[in-house]
Amino acid sequence: MTAELRNRLTARIGRSRAIALITAGTLAAGGLAAAGVAVLAPDAAEASSHREAPLISGQPQYDTTDVYAFVSPDRPDTTTLVANWIPFEDPAGGPNFYTFADDAQYDIHIDNDGDAQGDYLYRWTFQDHVRNKKTFLYNTGPVTSLDDPDLNVFQTYDIDLFRLHDQQVVGRYKVANDIPVAPSNVGKASMPDYNVLRRQAVRDLGRGTTAFAGQSDDPFFLDLRVFDLLYGGNLSEVGDDTLKGYNVNTIALQVPTAAIRRSAKQPVIGIWSTTQRRTADGDWAQVSRLGMPLVNEVVNPLKDKDRFNASSPWNDAQFLRNVTEPELPRLIEGIYKIKAPATPRNDLVQVFLTGAPGLNQPPHVRPSEMLRLNTAVPPTARPKRLGVLDGDTAGFPNGRRLTDDVVDIALQVVEGELVGAKNDLGDAVNANDQSFGASFPYVALPHSGSDGPTAKAATTDGARTDGVTQLNAGGLIQGPGDDDNTVLIASAASGGAGVLLIGAALVWWRMRRRPVRARAHRA
Numbered sequence: 001m002t003a004e005l006r007n008r009l010t011a012r013i014g015r016s017r018a019i020a021l022i023t024a025g026t027l028a029a030g031g032l033a034a035a036g037v038a039v040l041a042p043d044a045a046e047a048s049s050h051r052e053a054p055l056i057s058g059q060p061q062y063d064t065t066d067v068y069a070f071v072s073p074d075r076p077d078t079t080t081l082v083a084n085w086i087p088f089e090d091p092a093g094g095p096n097f098y099t100f101a102d103d104a105q106y107d108i109h110i111d112n113d114g115d116a117q118g119d120y121l122y123r124w125t126f127q128d129h130v131r132n133k134k135t136f137l138y139n140t141g142p143v144t145s146l147d148d149p150d151l152n153v154f155q156t157y158d159i160d161l162f163r164l165h166d167q168q169v170v171g172r173y174k175v176a177n178d179i180p181v182a183p184s185n186v187g188k189a190s191m192p193d194y195n196v197l198r199r200q201a202v203r204d205l206g207r208g209t210t211a212f213a214g215q216s217d218d219p220f221f222l223d224l225r226v227f228d229l230l231y232g233g234n235l236s237e238v239g240d241d242t243l244k245g246y247n248v249n250t251i252a253l254q255v256p257t258a259a260i261r262r263s264a265k266q267p268v269i270g271i272w273s274t275t276q277r278r279t280a281d282g283d284w285a286q287v288s289r290l291g292m293p294l295v296n297e298v299v300n301p302l303k304d305k306d307r308f309n310a311s312s313p314w315n316d317a318q319f320l321r322n323v324t325e326p327e328l329p330r331l332i333e334g335i336y337k338i339k340a341p342a343t344p345r346n347d348l349v350q351v352f353l354t355g356a357p358g359l360n361q362p363p364h365v366r367p368s369e370m371l372r373l374n375t376a377v378p379p380t381a382r383p384k385r386l387g388v389l390d391g392d393t394a395g396f397p398n399g400r401r402l403t404d405d406v407v408d409i410a411l412q413v414v415e416g417e418l419v420g421a422k423n424d425l426g427d428a429v430n431a432n433d434q435s436f437g438a439s440f441p442y443v444a445l446p447h448s449g450s451d452g453p454t455a456k457a458a459t460t461d462g463a464r465t466d467g468v469t470q471l472n473a474g475g476l477i478q479g480p481g482d483d484d485n486t487v488l489i490a491s492a493a494s495g496g497a498g499v500l501l502i503g504a505a506l507v508w509w510r511m512r513r514r515p516v517r518a519r520a521h522r523a
Contacts, residue, residue: 008503043197060086061101062275064250064290066220067108069371070270070401071394072254073379074439078208079257080107081122082402082443083273083290084218084248089184091247092449097138097184098215098249099155100126104276106251111270112262114362116314120260121162124213124251126155126181138184143191146180146200155181159205159215159253176205182214185247194445202441208256216250216443218243220293221432222407232316235304239428245447252441267376268355268362272313272369286310291370292352292397293406313368316353323348328414338423341416351397351413359388360398370451373399385430389417402436402443 068082085106088427089098100106105125109118132140132154141150156178163171181493182201186193201214226240261267272291324350329340341347355361355372362372380394385405387395389412396404408426415423434444 015208046269059277059287060088061099062104062272062277062287062433063087064275064288065218066293067271067273067290067371067400068219068402069269069373069399071257071373071375071377071399072440073381074363075254077257078254079260079269079373079375080252080254080440080442082219082250082272082441083108084216084220084250085275086249088243089215089218089247089249089446091245091447091451092187094186094449095136095138095228097153097154097186098247099128099184100157100181100213100249102126102128102155105276105284108251108253109272109274109370110260111313112260112268112362113266114268114270114365116243116270116312116316116366116368116370117167118164121164122158122175122253123160123162125160126157126213127178129154129156138186139190142189143183143186144193144196146182149468151183154183154518157181159211164211175209176203176211179203179211179213182212184215185446185448189450191448194448198445208259210251210254210440212441214250215247215446216441217432217434217446218246218248219402219407219432219436219443221429223427223429228453241429241433244433245362247446250441250443252443254440261375262362264376266362268360268368268372268374269443270313270362270368270372273370293400293410313370314366316368317366319369320349320353323353338415339421341419341421347416347418350413351418356388356397359393371400372481376511386412389413402432403454405430 009151050473063485064086065084065087067084068080072078072080083106085100086098102125105123107124108122110120110122111117112119113237130491131149135152138153139150140152143151146154157176158174158178159176159177161173162169171402180201182197183191185191191197198214202208202210220243221241222243223240257267258264270290270291275285275288277287287309289311291313322346324346326343326345330427333340349367350356350361353367353369354365355374359377360372360374377394377398380392383395383401383403384390384392385395385403385411386392387401387404388398389409395401396409397408400406404428408430411425411427412423415421415425417423436442436444
C-alpha cells in the first residue's frame with residue numbers, strides 16, 4: 001500500500017457523521033455498485049444480494065444474501081466464514097417453514113494465491129427428514145432438543161472439502177456427515193428455549209474446525225426502502241433498518257487459518273460463494289454467486305445480471321471498464337452537484353477487485369470480484385463500523401465482519417474518499433437490530449414467530465405523516481423542527497405524455513454550522 005493510500009485509509013478517526021445520502025439507486029443500486037464492483041454484479045433489487053437478479057428472485061432457497069469472512073475474534077488462529085441464504089424470512093411464515101434446498105450444492109470458494117481460481121471448495125448438501133407425513137405441523141409439540149421427536153420436519157447436512165488445481169479436483173475429503181440443522185424458530189410455545197437448539201447445532205468437527213447450519217437473524221443492516229418511491233414520499237421511513245425482524249438461513253465454518261492460506265508469508269485469501277441447482281436432466285447449474293456485498297444490485301443492466309450469477313471470478317476482466325469509469329458518481333453529480341471523482345478510478349479497482357497493496361492484495365493478483373482477507377491482521381477488541389476508512393484494518397474491505405457498515409463505506413469510497421474527496425455519506429442505519437455473539441457462529445439468534453414482523457403488524461397502522469410537508473417533484477421537503485435537515489427530490493419529465501421517475505433521489509443533509517450549499521461543494 002502506498003503511503004498516500006494508507007494515510008487516506010486511516011485518517012478517518014473522529015470525523016463527524018453528518019450526512020446521509022440515499023438515492024433510489026444509491027443504496028441498493030449504488031452503494032455497492034458504486035463500489036465499482038457491482039459492475040460485475042448480476043441482479044436487481046434488494047439488500048446486498050437479497051433478490052438481486054431476475055431469475056434468482058424467484059428461487060429464494062438458492063439465493064445467497066451475504067458472505068462474511070474474518071479472523072475469529074476469540075480464536076485468532078482461526079478464520080470464520082459465514083454465508084446466508086433465503087432473504088426476508090418472516091419468522092411467522094408457517095406452516096412450511098424455512099429449509100435449505102435438498103437439490104442444491106451450497107459452496108464457499110477460497111483462492112489463496114490471487115489467480116481468481118479456487119484452491120479450496122467447501123460444499124454443503126442437505127437432506128430432508130419428516131417423522132409424520134400425516135400432519136401439516138412443522139412440530140407436533142414443544143421442541144426442547146434437536147433430536148426431540150416433536151420436531152416433525154428437520155434437516156441434516158454433509159460438508160465436503162475439495163482441493164483444486166486449475167479448476168480440476170485433486171483431492172476430496174469428508175469434513176462432516178449427517179449433522180443436524182437448527183430449525184426455524186416457530187415461536188415461544190413451540191420452542192421455549194431456542195438458545196438450547198442453537199448450542200446443540202454448533203458442532204466441533206475436530207482438528208480445530210467448527211460448523212453450524214441453521215436459522216439466524218439477518219445480520220445485514222441498511223435502509224432499503226428507498227424503493228418505496230423516496231422513503232414513503234414523506235421521510236417516514238428514513239433511517240430505518242429494512243431487514244429488522246427478518247431471518248435468513250446461515251451456514252458458518254470456523255477453520256484453522258494455516259489450513260486455508262498459502263503460507264505465513266502469503267496470508268491473503270479470496271472468498272466467494274456459489275449455489276448450484278440440479279436441472280431436470282440431472283446436471284448442475286450455477287444460479288447464484290456472491291463475494292463483495294451489494295455488487296449484484298444495480299450496476300449491470302438487466303441483460304447481464306443472470307449471466308453474472310452463472311459466471312466465475314476468473315472471467316471478471318470483461319467488466320473492468322465499468323469499475324474504472326463507474327456511472328454512479330456521474331449520476332450523483334447530476335442530481336446533487338457533488339463533483340464526481342476523475343476517472344479512471346484505480347482506487348476502486350484496488351479496493352474492490354485486487355485488494356489494496358500492503359493490506360489485502362496478494363502478489364500477481366488477477367482482478368476479480370471476491371472478498372479479500374489478510375489473515376495476518378489480528379482482530380481488534382473494539383471494531384469500528386467503518387473499518388479501514390476509520391483506521392481499523394481488521395474490517396471491510398479487508399474481509400467483512402458482521403458489524404461492518406458496508407453501505408456507508410461503499411458510498412464514501414465511490415464518492416472519492418480515498419482520492420481526496422472527503423465526505424460523510426451514509427444511510428443513517430449504523431448497526432444491526434440485534435447484538436452479535438461473542439463466540440462462533442457469532443450471528444444473532446433468529447427472531448421468533450411470536451414476535452416477528454407479521455405478529456407485530458396488527459399494532460402498526462403504517463400511516464405516519466409526522467407533519468412533513470411535501471412539494472412537487474424537484475422541490476423541497478422539510479420536517480418540523482429540522483432546521484438543519486433538508487431533502488432534495490429529483491425526477492425528470494419524459495416524452496410529452498407524462499412523467500417518468502428516472503433519477504429519483506433523496507438526500508438527507510444534516511449540517512453543522514455550515515449551509516447546505518457550502519458543504520456540498522466541499523464534498
